[in-house]
Amino acid sequence: MTLTLTLQHRFDDFELDLDVIAGDGVTAIFGPSGSGKTTIIRAVAGLLRPDAGRIQMGDRVLFDHNARTHIKPSDRRIGYVFQEPRLFPHMTVSGNLTYAKGAKASFDDVVQMLGIDQLLDRRPANLSGGEAQRVAIGRALLSEPDMLLMDEPLASLDQARKDDILPYLEQLRDYGQVPILYVSHDMGEVARLAGHIILLNRGRAVHSGPTADVLADPKTMALIGPRHAGAILTARLVGYEPRDGLCLFETSAGLLVLPGNPGQVGETRRIRVLAQDIVLAKTKPTDISALNVLPVSISSMTAGHGPGVAVGLVSGTDALLARITKRSAQVMRLEPGQQIYAILKATAVAPSDISAR
Amino acid sequence: MTPELWSVVALSLRVSLVAMVITLPLAVAVGYALARFQFRGWHLVNGLAHLPLVLPPVVTGYILLILFGRNGALGAWLFDTFGIVLAFRWTGAALAAGVMAFPLMVRAIRLAVDAVDPKLEEAAATLGASRLRIFVTITLPLIVPGVLAAAVLGFAKAIGEFGATITFVAAIPGETLTIPSAIYAELQIPGDSPAVITLVGLSVALAFGALVVSEALARRVRRGQQ
Numbered sequence: 001m002t003l004t005l006t007l008q009h010r011f012d013d014f015e016l017d018l019d020v021i022a023g024d025g026v027t028a029i030f031g032p033s034g035s036g037k038t039t040i041i042r043a044v045a046g047l048l049r050p051d052a053g054r055i056q057m058g059d060r061v062l063f064d065h066n067a068r069t070h071i072k073p074s075d076r077r078i079g080y081v082f083q084e085p086r087l088f089p090h091m092t093v094s095g096n097l098t099y100a101k102g103a104k105a106s107f108d109d110v111v112q113m114l115g116i117d118q119l120l121d122r123r124p125a126n127l128s129g130g131e132a133q134r135v136a137i138g139r140a141l142l143s144e145p146d147m148l149l150m151d152e153p154l155a156s157l158d159q160a161r162k163d164d165i166l167p168y169l170e171q172l173r174d175y176g177q178v179p180i181l182y183v184s185h186d187m188g189e190v191a192r193l194a195g196h197i198i199l200l201n202r203g204r205a206v207h208s209g210p211t212a213d214v215l216a217d218p219k220t221m222a223l224i225g226p227r228h229a230g231a232i233l234t235a236r237l238v239g240y241e242p243r244d245g246l247c248l249f250e251t252s253a254g255l256l257v258l259p260g261n262p263g264q265v266g267e268t269r270r271i272r273v274l275a276q277d278i279v280l281a282k283t284k285p286t287d288i289s290a291l292n293v294l295p296v297s298i299s300s301m302t303a304g305h306g307p308g309v310a311v312g313l314v315s316g317t318d319a320l321l322a323r324i325t326k327r328s329a330q331v332m333r334l335e336p337g338q339q340i341y342a343i344l345k346a347t348a349v350a351p352s353d354i355s356a357r
Numbered sequence: 358m359t360p361e362l363w364s365v366v367a368l369s370l371r372v373s374l375v376a377m378v379i380t381l382p383l384a385v386a387v388g389y390a391l392a393r394f395q396f397r398g399w400h401l402v403n404g405l406a407h408l409p410l411v412l413p414p415v416v417t418g419y420i421l422l423i424l425f426g427r428n429g430a431l432g433a434w435l436f437d438t439f440g441i442v443l444a445f446r447w448t449g450a451a452l453a454a455g456v457m458a459f460p461l462m463v464r465a466i467r468l469a470v471d472a473v474d475p476k477l478e479e480a481a482a483t484l485g486a487s488r489l490r491i492f493v494t495i496t497l498p499l500i501v502p503g504v505l506a507a508a509v510l511g512f513a514k515a516i517g518e519f520g521a522t523i524t525f526v527a528a529i530p531g532e533t534l535t536i537p538s539a540i541y542a543e544l545q546i547p548g549d550s551p552a553v554i555t556l557v558g559l560s561v562a563l564a565f566g567a568l569v570v571s572e573a574l575a576r577r578v579r580r581g582q583q
Contacts, residue, residue: 045483046482047479047482073479074483074484074485074487074488075485077485078483079483079484080480080483082480086474086477088481088495090581099486100484101485139484140483140484143484143485
């Protein structure tokens with residue numbers, strides 16, 4: 001089911017003006033604080049009435065300013081996972097989960113998927129932050145929504161808790177029955193989860209498209225932030241070397257050696273490679289400690305306002321993104337079209353940057 | 358205690374309980390509406406609800422007499438339609454007590470509703486719950502301690518109501534002679550009156566008992582919710 005969204009809404013200092021489509025899978029709305037992310041999903045949920053626009057889910061019109069249509073939140077069949085769990089304190093976990101009518105059919109599946117089967121009789125006050133948020137996700141999911149909205153569901157958790165929950169969110173995505181609109185300002189989460197990204201800046205969608213394309217586009221680096229920008233490689237796990245604690249991935253440009261033991265041989269993984277972790281070389285380097293040297297060609301170069309240049313690279317059929325200094329680019333005389341080498345330290349890729357596809 | 362004193366106490370209890378039980382749902386509705394909704398006439402409703410708190414009780418009693426007396430606009434209608442007479446009856450005493458207790462009850466309930474996070478109600482709406490269902494399943498259970506407090510406060514106020522009651526329904530033994538009226542009447546007679554001591558002691562005991570009961574109930578509710 002597809003969400004079609006046209007939206008105008010005035011704020012004190014800027015205007016939200018948006019025209020986007022979100023289909024199956026996870027669509028992430030990424031942008032800095034105050035860029036209008038929460039406003040968008042509150043409008044989709046019906047908790048906020050935008051100044052103008054139209055919101056349609058499948059063939060149901062949820063909001064149409066011109067036709068004066070505004071379906072009540074309770075009639076929209078849109079699930080909402082808020083930043084904080086918002087569990088009902090006077091009900092057990094089980095009572096919360098079954099609050100939505102008809103929430104019985106997939107109860108066992110959802111409870112199992114989210115790993116909350118041990119918590120059913122507890123009160124929300126006795127849950128940890130991560131547990132409570134999982135229950136909140138289950139509660140929204142059990143209302144059998146046409147779409148699930150998630151408003152920075154991990155923002156209130158510490159990194160350890162986030163890493164606990166992310167695999168559940170991946171499972172939820174792969175569960176595949178509900179399209180998800182995921183709002184976040186954490187590129188790590190977005191890169192792991194989203195199939196599509198909408199980059200939002202001051203109320204406008206400045207880039208949108210498949211996650212790998214958007215993240216590999218040098219023009220997006222300024223908005224994502226030079227330290228968080230980085231492309232996504234799709235790779236197949238082909239081997240594990242327990243003696244070294246390293247695993248071998250096959251990418252379209254060659255083998256990649258990375259630390260960790262992230263699953264079964266044969267499985268496909270998405271690997272996020274931060275632009276700042278890539279070193280470029282014109283000739284194939286030897287005698288270096290970095291384990292990965294990939295032959296790449298330069299597809300584009302975008303100079304930033306600061307000392308950096310975003311270099312778009314093509315490696316096999318995948319795209320990579322590197323960030324180097326303007327000085328290096330000058331000294332090396334780098335230009336689009338050149339065949340060069342991208343060097344990646346194995347240890348630069350954190351385990352949380354390797355995720356299920 | 359003499360049978361006369363017993364009848365005074367029994368009447369007071371009956372008047373106060375009836376006043377509290379009938380006023381409570383109304384106070385919940387008004388307190389909830391004032392806390393949660395912005396509507397035209399909000400200030401009018403708020404003002405009317407609080408009027409008995411700031412008016413001299415005698416004035417409130419007089420207004421009740423004008424409105425609900427046998428020839429009053431509402432009084433005549435009530436008598437013609439339902440055959441109900443309020444003036445100089447114990448039902449009128451209950452009305453006066455209820456009206457006087459109303460602002461206190463509304464305030465207590467409004468505070469309780471204000472303390473319920475509207476984000477929970479929002480979450481319930483996104484789960485498909487109607488306004489009524491949200492109120493019954495989320496808001497109401499969470500304000501139960503506040504409602505209990507309002508009930509006790511209202512009951513205590515009703516037990517002690519004097520000015521509006523004596524103006525509206527006088528102090529007729531067996532019909533409208535409540536504890537405060539009886540104390541006042543006894544004090545008009547020169548000399549020591551053992552009945553006054555008894556009634557004063559009973560008033561204190563009733564008020565205190567109500568407080569203890571409400572605290573215990575509220576604690577039980579809170580424990581049940583955690």
